[in-house]
Amino acid sequence: xxxxxxxxxxxxxxxxxxxxxxxxxxxxxxxxxxxxxxxxxxxxxxxxxxxxxxxxxxxxxxxxxxxxxxxxxxxxxxxxxxxxxxxxxxxxxxxxxxxxxxxxxxxxxxxxxxxxxxxxxxxxxxxxxxxxxxxxxxxxxxxxxxxxxxxxxxxxxxxxxxxxxxxxxxxxxxxxxxxxxxxxxxxxxxxxxxxxxxx
Amino acid sequence: xxxxxxxxxxxxxxxxxxxxxxxxxxxxxxxxxxxxxxxxxxxxxxxxxxxxxxxxxxxxxxxxxxxxxxxxxxxxxxxxxxxxxxxxxxxxxxxxxxxxxxxxxxxxxxxxxxxxxxxxxxxxxxxxxxxxxxxxxxxxxxxxxxxxxxxxxxxxxxxxxxxxxxxxxxxxxxxxxxxxxxxxxxxxxxxxxxxxxxx
Amino acid sequence: xxxxxxxxxxxxxxxxxxxxxxxxxxxxxxxxxxxxxxxxxxxxxxxxxxxxxxxxxxxxxxxxxxxxxxxxxxxxxxxxxxxxxxxxxxxxxxxxxxxxxxxxxxxxxxxxxxxxxxxxxxxxxxxxxxxxxxxxxxxxxxxxxxxxxxxxxxxxxxxxxxxxxxxxxxxxxxxxxxxxxxxxxxxxxxxxxxxxxxx
Amino acid sequence: xxxxxxxxxxxxxxxxxxxxxxxxxxxxxxxxxxxxxxxxxxxxxxxxxxxxxxxxxxxxxxxxxxxxxxxxxxxxxxxxxxxxxxxxxxxxxxxxxxxxxxxxxxxxxxxxxxxxxxxxxxxxxxxxxxxxxxxxxxxxxxxxxxxxxxxxxxxxxxxxxxxxxxxxxxxxxxxxxxxxxxxxxxxxxxxxxxxxxxx
DNA sequence: TATGAATGAGGCTTCATTCAT
DNA sequence: GATGAATGAAGCCTCATTCAT
Numbered sequence: 001x002x003x004x005x006x007x008x009x010x011x012x013x014x015x016x017x018x019x020x021x022x023x024x025x026x027x028x029x030x031x032x033x034x035x036x037x038x039x040x041x042x043x044x045x046x047x048x049x050x051x052x053x054x055x056x057x058x059x060x061x062x063x064x065x066x067x068x069x070x071x072x073x074x075x076x077x078x079x080x081x082x083x084x085x086x087x088x089x090x091x092x093x094x095x096x097x098x099x100x101x102x103x104x105x106x107x108x109x110x111x112x113x114x115x116x117x118x119x120x121x122x123x124x125x126x127x128x129x130x131x132x133x134x135x136x137x138x139x140x141x142x143x144x145x146x147x148x149x150x151x152x153x154x155x156x157x158x159x160x161x162x163x164x165x166x167x168x169x170x171x172x173x174x175x176x177x178x179x180x181x182x183x184x185x186x187x188x189x190x191x192x193x194x195x196x197x198x199x
Numbered sequence: 200x201x202x203x204x205x206x207x208x209x210x211x212x213x214x215x216x217x218x219x220x221x222x223x224x225x226x227x228x229x230x231x232x233x234x235x236x237x238x239x240x241x242x243x244x245x246x247x248x249x250x251x252x253x254x255x256x257x258x259x260x261x262x263x264x265x266x267x268x269x270x271x272x273x274x275x276x277x278x279x280x281x282x283x284x285x286x287x288x289x290x291x292x293x294x295x296x297x298x299x300x301x302x303x304x305x306x307x308x309x310x311x312x313x314x315x316x317x318x319x320x321x322x323x324x325x326x327x328x329x330x331x332x333x334x335x336x337x338x339x340x341x342x343x344x345x346x347x348x349x350x351x352x353x354x355x356x357x358x359x360x361x362x363x364x365x366x367x368x369x370x371x372x373x374x375x376x377x378x379x380x381x382x383x384x385x386x387x388x389x390x391x392x393x394x395x396x397x398x
Numbered sequence: 399x400x401x402x403x404x405x406x407x408x409x410x411x412x413x414x415x416x417x418x419x420x421x422x423x424x425x426x427x428x429x430x431x432x433x434x435x436x437x438x439x440x441x442x443x444x445x446x447x448x449x450x451x452x453x454x455x456x457x458x459x460x461x462x463x464x465x466x467x468x469x470x471x472x473x474x475x476x477x478x479x480x481x482x483x484x485x486x487x488x489x490x491x492x493x494x495x496x497x498x499x500x501x502x503x504x505x506x507x508x509x510x511x512x513x514x515x516x517x518x519x520x521x522x523x524x525x526x527x528x529x530x531x532x533x534x535x536x537x538x539x540x541x542x543x544x545x546x547x548x549x550x551x552x553x554x555x556x557x558x559x560x561x562x563x564x565x566x567x568x569x570x571x572x573x574x575x576x577x578x579x580x581x582x583x584x585x586x587x588x589x590x591x592x593x594x595x596x597x
Numbered sequence: 598x599x600x601x602x603x604x605x606x607x608x609x610x611x612x613x614x615x616x617x618x619x620x621x622x623x624x625x626x627x628x629x630x631x632x633x634x635x636x637x638x639x640x641x642x643x644x645x646x647x648x649x650x651x652x653x654x655x656x657x658x659x660x661x662x663x664x665x666x667x668x669x670x671x672x673x674x675x676x677x678x679x680x681x682x683x684x685x686x687x688x689x690x691x692x693x694x695x696x697x698x699x700x701x702x703x704x705x706x707x708x709x710x711x712x713x714x715x716x717x718x719x720x721x722x723x724x725x726x727x728x729x730x731x732x733x734x735x736x737x738x739x740x741x742x743x744x745x746x747x748x749x750x751x752x753x754x755x756x757x758x759x760x761x762x763x764x765x766x767x768x769x770x771x772x773x774x775x776x777x778x779x780x781x782x783x784x785x786x787x788x789x790x791x792x793x794x795x796x
Numbered sequence: 797t798a799t800g801a802a803t804g805a806g807g808c809t810t811c812a813t814t815c816a817t
Numbered sequence: 818g819a820t821g822a823a824t825g826a827a828g829c830c831t832c833a834t835t836c837a838t
Contacts, residue, residue: 004822005815005816005817005821005822005823006822007821007822008821008822011822026315027228027315029228030315032806032807032808033807033808033809034806034807034808042822042823042824043823043824043825044808044809045809045810045811045823045824045825045826046822046823046824048808048809048810049821049822049823050822053808053809054807054808054809108369108373109308109369121373124373125373125374128369128370128373152390153386153390155386156383156386156387156389156390157390159366159370159383159387160363160366160387160390160391162366163362163363163365163366163367163387164359164362166362166365166366166369167358167359167361167362167365167366168362170307170308170327170365171327171358174307174320174323174324174327175324176320184354184355184358187352187354187355188355188358188359188362190355191351191352191355191356191359191394192359192394194394195390195391195393195394206797207797210797231831231832231833232832232833232834233831233832233833241797241798241799242798242799242800243800243832243833243834244798244799244800244801244834244835244836245797245798245799247833247834247835248797248798249797252833252834253833253834402801403800403801403802403836403837403838404801405800405801406800406801409801424713425626425707425713427626427707428713430827430828430829431828431829431830432827432828432829440801440802440803441802441803441804442829442830443802443803443804443805443830443831443832444801444802444803446829446830446831447800447801447802448801451829451830452828452829452830506767506771507706507707507767508624508626508706508707519771522771523771523772526767526768526771550788551784551788553784554781554784554785554787554788555788557764557768557781557785558761558764558785558788558789560764561760561761561763561764561765561785562757562760564760564763564764564767565756565757565759565760565763565764566760568705568706568725568763569725569756572705572718572721572722572725573722574718582752582753582756585750585752585753586753586756586757586760588753589749589750589753589754589757589792590757590792592792593788593789593791593792602818602819603818604818605818608818629810629811629812630811630812630813631810631811631812639818639819639820640819640820640821641811641812641813641821642813642814642815642819642820642821642822643818643819643820645812645813645814646818646819647818650812650813651812651813
C-alpha cells in the first residue's frame, strides 16, 4: 500500500500532519492508530518505527501546534509596533488558523481538560501560558507607547483578549459553521478595542 | 448490590446524576457504562432497562444541564431588574456552577465539538443559543433602561459576556485549579462592565 | 458458539483445566488467550469475566497443580506408615501424574526459570519447597522408624529422591515418549532404595 | 552502528554467542531478533544475511552447547582413568558450566519440551543421548576396573547420575540463586558415590 | 427490575521477516 | 554486508451491548 519508503523525518511529519487532520475532523479522543496509519498510507505497525507509541504522536502534534502559534505571534510583532494593530492582526490570523488547523482548539479543549494524559495536558498548558504571556507583553508595550489605557490591568486585558478566541471557536464548531464567526469576532473586537484604547 | 428495584423514573434520575458526576470527574469521552453502573450501584446491563443506550444517557445529561442553566438565568432575572446587576449575579452563579457542575463545560467543550454524535451536538448547541438569547435580552433591556450603552450591539455584547466563561473554565481546568479563576473573572468583569456602562 | 451460559465457578474450572491442557501440549509460553478460549468454547473476551487477565489464569493453573500434588502426598502418607513404601507409592503416583498432567513439569521447568513473571515463579518455587519439605519429613520419619539409614542427611535424600522426577520427565518429553520412563524410574528407584535402606 | 562488515563466518559465531548470552539471561522463549541484533551490534534485518531465520540461529546455539559439553566429557576422561574421579570432575564441571553457560539448561528444559520446533528438539535430544551414552561408558569402565559395583545397571546409574544436574539446576533457578546448589550437589554426590562404590 | 455470562468489534502493540537501497 | 522502512500476523485487552434467567 505504501507508495514508497520514506525517510523517517518525512514520515514523522506526515504522521503528525495526519494526526492534526484527524484531530480536527473527529477530536483527539477518536483518533485510532489504524485510522492514522490509513491516512498516511501505511500499515498500523509501521507507525511504530517512527514513534514509540500513540501518545508520542499526539504530543508531537501538540508541539507542532505550539510552534505554529508561536510563529504567528512573532510575525505579528515584527509586522508592526502598534499594539492595537498587532492585536488586530493576531486575532485575524488566529481566526484563520482556527479554520485551517482546527486541531488546535480541539487539543486545547478536549485534551487540556481530559485527565489521564498529564504530559499532554502539561504541554498544552505550557503553550497557553506562553501565548497569554506574549499577549500580555503586547498590552504592556501598548500601554507604554500610550496606545492602550494604562489604568487597566495588562494581564486581565490579555486574558480577555484571548478569551474571544475560544468563545468564537466554540460557537463555530457547535453551529457546524453556520454561525458567522468572523463577523462576530470583528464586532466583539471593535467593542474591545474601543474599550481599551487610550483616550 | 442493588438494594432494591426502583421505579424507572427514579433510576433514570440516578443514572443521569451519576453520569454528570463522571463527566465532571473524567470527561465525557472517558465515561464507560461499567463505571456508570458501578456508581449507580447496579450492573451495567441493568442500565439498558432505563435507557436505550449510552448515547441516550449522555443526551439526558445534556438536557439536565440545560435545564439547570435555564433555571439560573430565570432566577437571576427575577432577583433584580438592573441589567448590570443581573449580569454580575449571573457571572457569579455560572462561575460557581462551573466548579460544582464541571460537567457542563466538559460537555460543551469536548462533546459539542466532537462529530459522530450529531444529536448531542445539536442539543448542546440549542442550549447555547438559548443562553446567548437570554443574555442578549438582558442586554437589550439594560439598554432600554439606560443602564447599558445603546451604541453597542446587544448580540456582540452577549457573546462577549458569555465568552468570559469558557475562557475562565479552560484556564481553570488546564491549570488544574492553580489558576485563580474567580479573581481573574472579577477583573475581567470589571473591565467589561466599565466598558459597557452607559455614560 | 458457547453452548450455554455457565456459572463462573464452573467456567473458572473449565478455563484452568483447558489452560493445563494447553500447557501440557504446547508449553506455558505458547498459550494464547485465543487458543484458550477456543478450547473452552467461548470467545476470547469472555475469559475476562472470569479472570482479570491471562496471568491470573496461569497462576490459577499453578495453584491447581500445587493442590493436586499436595493431595497426592497426603494420600500416600495416609496409606502406609512405612517410609520406603510411601516413597515407592509417591514415585509411582507422580510418574503417573506426569503423564496425565504434563502441565506440571512444564510449569516447573519453563516458568520456574523464565524471568519476567515473578509471581508465577514464586508460586512454583513455593510449591517445590513444600514438596521437598514433605519428602524430607517422610525421610526423617523413616529414619526414626529404623527403615532408612540414619547416617544420611534427610534433606539431601529428599532432593535426590525428588530429582528422579525431573530427570525422568525430561527424558520422556525429549524422546517424545520413546524413552521408557517407567522402567527407567523403577530401576533408578531400586538403586536408590537399596542405597538408603537401613541395614 | 556496525563497526565493519565482517565475514559471515565470524558474524555467525558472534550471533550464536550473543544468542547463548540472551538465552542464559532470559530464556529461549524470550529471545527476540531485535534484542539479538542489538547485542551483536547490527540491525535486525542484517541477521538474515547470515541465517535463514531465527530458528536456524537457535539451532546453531544448541549445536554449540552440544559441542562444548562434548569437549568437557572428553577432557574429563583424558584427565583420569578412575571412574569415580571422572564422575566427580564431571559433576563439578557441569555445575560450573551451569552457572557460566546457563543457556544449556534453559535450552534443554524449556525448548527440549516445547513442541512446535521438532528440529531443535531432535537436536537437543541427540545431545542428551550422547551425554548419557558417555556417562554410561564411564560407568561400564568403572565396573570393569572394579571401582563401581557390578551388580548395578550401568544405564540406570548413568541416568541417575545425570539426573542430579537438572534437579540442581531447577532448584537453583527457581530459588533465584538462594538455594545453595553446590553444597547440595556435593552432598547428593557423596550419597550417590557411596552407593555405587564397589565394596 | 436486576443479574451475569457471552458476544463482537475495535484498540494498541510486538515481532519475525522482506525488500529496496 | 548492512540499513531502515514496511509488512502482516498475532497477541492481549476494553467496551457497549444482548439475552436468558
